[in-house]
Amino acid sequence: MFIGGHGYSHKWLNAIGEEEKKFESEKTYQFLESLGVDKVMMTMCYPYGGYDQKLIDIIRESGYKCGLSTDKGIAKLTSEARFKLTRIDTNEII
Numbered sequence: 265m266f267i268g269g270h271g272y273s274h275k276w277l278n279a280i281g282e283e284e285k286k287f288e289s290e291k292t293y294q295f296l297e298s299l300g301v302d303k304v305m306m307t308m309c310y311p312y313g314g315y316d317q318k319l320i321d322i323i324r325e326s327g328y329k330c331g332l333s334t335d336k337g338i339a340k341l342t343s344e345a346r347f348k349l350t351r352i353d354t355n356e357i358i
C-alpha cells in the first residue's frame with residue numbers, strides 16, 4: 265500500500281492563487297508526515313487533475329518527489345516529467 269497527498273481541501277489546485285497553493289501544499293505535506301509517510305515518498309495526486317507550473321514549483325520546493333496527473337498515457341519516468349506523471353485508468357482497459 266502507498267499513501268500520497270490529494271490536496272488538503274480537495275480543490276482544483278490550478279484554479280487557486282499562489283498563497284492558497286502554498287497552504288494546500290503545506291497542509292497536505294503535514295498531514296502525510298503525521299501519518300508517518302517518509303520524506304522520500306511524498307507525492308501529490310492533483311484533485312480533478314488540476315495543476316499548473318506554479319503549483320509544480322511550489323510542491324517541488326515543499327519537498328514532494330512527484331505529481332500524478334489525470335492525463336492519459338504511459339508515464340515517462342524522467343526528472344522533468346515527474347510532476348506531470350500520466351496514468352492509464354483501469355476502467356478504460358478492455
Ligand SMILES: [Zn+2]
Nearest residue numbers: 270274311312
Ligand atoms: Zn479526488
